[in-house]
Structures are given as structure tokens and as C-alpha cells.
Amino acid sequence: EVQLVETGGGVMRPGGSVRLSCAASGFIFEHYGMTWVRQVPGKGLEWVSGINWNGDNRRYRDSVKGRFTISRDNAKNSLYLQMNSLKDEDTAFYFCARVAAGSWRELDYWGQGNLVTVSS
Amino acid sequence: DIQMTQSPSSLSASVGDRVTISCRASQAISKYLNWYQQRPGKAPKLLIYGASTLQTGVPSRFSGNASGTEFTLTINSLQAEDFATYYCQESYSSPLYTFGQGTKLEIK
Numbered sequence: 001e002v003q004l005v006e007t008g009g010g011v012m013r014p015g016g017s018v019r020l021s022c023a024a025s026g027f028i029f030e031h032y033g034m035t036w037v038r039q040v041p042g043k044g045l046e047w048v049s050g051i052n053w054n055g056d057n058r059r060y061r062d063s064v065k066g067r068f069t070i071s072r073d074n075a076k077n078s079l080y081l082q083m084n085s086l087k088d089e090d091t092a093f094y095f096c097a098r099v100a101a102g103s104w105r106e107l108d109y110w111g112q113g114n115l116v117t118v119s120s
Numbered sequence: 121d122i123q124m125t126q127s128p129s130s131l132s133a134s135v136g137d138r139v140t141i142s143c144r145a146s147q148a149i150s151k152y153l154n155w156y157q158q159r160p161g162k163a164p165k166l167l168i169y170g171a172s173t174l175q176t177g178v179p180s181r182f183s184g185n186a187s188g189t190e191f192t193l194t195i196n197s198l199q200a201e202d203f204a205t206y207y208c209q210e211s212y213s214s215p216l217y218t219f220g221q222g223t224k225l226e227i228k
Contacts, residue, residue, distance in 0.1 A: 033215060037164075044222045045156075045164065045207055050215030059215045095163055105214035106154040106169035113163055 002026040004096050004111035011117045016086050022079040022096030022111055030054070030074035033099035035107060036081050038092035041115075046092075049081065050099070063089075086118045122146055122210050126220030132228040137198045141223045143208035145189040152212035153191045155184055158222075159204045167206075168193065195225075203227050 008020040022034070035050040049060045049070040058070050069082040079096050094114050097107040123146035133139050143153065151171040156164040166175045171186035181196040195202055208220040 035215065035217065037217075045158075045209075045219040047217040047219065050217075052215065057215065061216075097164075099214070100169065102169075104152055104154065104170040104173075105211040106166055107156075107164075107209070107217075108166050108169075108175070110163040110165070 002098070002109045004098065004109055006094065006096055006111040006114035009094065009114035009116045011119060012086050014086060014088060014118055014120055016118070017082070017084045018086065018116060020081040020083065020094055020096075020114060020116070022081075024077045024079065024098070027098070029072075029077040032101060033105075034072065034079045035097050035099060036070065036079075037095045037097055037107070037110075038090075039095070039113070040092045048094070051079070083116070086116075088118050090116060091118045092116060121216075122149065122213055122218050124208055124210055124218050124220040126208050126223055128223060129221060130224045130226065132226050133198055134228045135198055135200055138194065138196050139198060139225065140195075141193045141206055141208075141225075143191045143193075143220050145191070145210055145212075148189060149210045149212035151186055152210055152214075153184075153186065154209045154211055155182075155193045156207045156209065157202075157204050158207065164207065169211075198225075200227075
């Protein structure tokens with residue numbers, strides 16, 4: 001059974017840092033691209049960052065470029081999101097999701113989400 | 121950047137009804153359009169990918185269609201568990217993705 005479990009959220013100060021982790025199981029992690037998607041409570045879904053299978057292709061939405069870093073450790077079956085210089089508007093649930101192996105690049109499995117609250 | 125315009129933003133219907141949700145892309149995206157269902161407090165769940173292919177385990181009352189840059193999600197014979205929020209998403213730009221604004225389907 002495919003499982004994605006996010007950890008690392010909590011309450012952070014503006015300007016602070018946090019690292020989210022996503023532990024993957026039930027599939028060959030190194031075969032798949034991965035993404036982070038966030039959702040402000042009560043609002044819609046917003047793609048944040050993506051990484052290909054070996055980590056040599058990483059992309060970010062403009063609002064997090066230079067502040068967030070996506071990475072992965074295939075030996076540990078884990079995905080990470082290092083979030084620096086946090087802003088109030090980064091407050092959201094953060095989901096990790098797997099990019100399906102087929103042609104359409106859909107997100108076929110999601111974690112349960114992890115809340116990051118940025119507040120002074 | 122590709123923009124995805126989803127409509128309506130909310131919809132009221134009854135069990136047994138048929139409903140259609142629309143999504144328009146700002147440019148051609150072929151069939152790189154996916155639909156997700158999200159129940160309150162839960163992660164999104166993939167329903168349809170490639171505009172019209174049902175994800176394994178998704179009931180056949182869900183269907184997707186494409187015409188140019190216009191995409192639709194249709195739910196036939198609504199069941200109680202279908203009342204949720206639905207999102208379209210383009211994956212043409214992958215690894216970048218854009219979601220529609222969401223459609224909240226509520227019980228009338």
C-alpha cells in the first residue's frame with residue numbers, strides 16, 4: 001500500500017525556518033517525481049514545488065523561489081521541503097504528493113497534510 | 121503561465137442528481153487535465169487523469185470530457201459521499217502545476 005506521511009509542521013515566527021519531511025512507503029520511491037502542494041485553511045490548492053526522480057530538476061512557484069528548497073533522499077525514501085524566511089502567507093496545510101509514472105503526470109497519491117502556521 | 125478557470129464555485133444538488141463542473145484552460149493543454157475530490161479535513165483524491173481516464177477504484181458515475189481547452193467533470197446519480205470540493209488541475213506544465221479554484225458541491 002502506497003503511503004506518504006508528512007511531519008515537521010507547527011507554529012513558526014515570521015522570518016523563521018522549518019523543514020517538512022515526507023516519508024514514503026509501499027512503492028519504489030526513486031522511480032517517481034514528487035511534489036509539494038499547499039492549502040490555506042478554507043481555500044484552494046496551490047502547487048509549491050516539484051522534484052524529479054534523482055533531484056536534478058527542481059521547480060518552485062515564484063512566491064517561494066529563493067526561500068524554499070525541495071530535496072529528496074532516495075536511500076531513506078524521503079522528500080523534504082526546507083522553508084526559510086517564512087512569511088504570514090506561507091501559513092497552510094502542506095501536502096506531499098507522488099507524480100504518477102504514466103503519460104499524464106497526475107498526482108496519484110497524497111499525504112495527509114501537515115499544518116505550518118506562521119505567526120508572531 | 122497557464123490559468124485554469126473552474127466553474128461554478130459552488131453548486132447545490134440532491135442525491136440522485138446529475139451535475140457537471142467545468143474547467144477552462146487559458147491555452148491548449150492537450151489532455152493534460154486531472155480532477156480531484158477533496159472531502160473536509162482530508163487530502164485530495166485523484167478521480168480522473170488525462171481528461172477522461174478514471175483512476176482505479178473510482179466509481180463509474182464519474183466521467184470526464186474534453187473539447188479543446190474546455191473540460192468537464194460529470195457525476196451521474198449523486199451519492200451522499202460525493203458531496204465534497206472538486207478541483208481541476210493542468211499537468212501540461214509539469215513539473216509546474218496549476219489548479220482551478222475549486223467547486224464546492226453541497227446538498228440541496
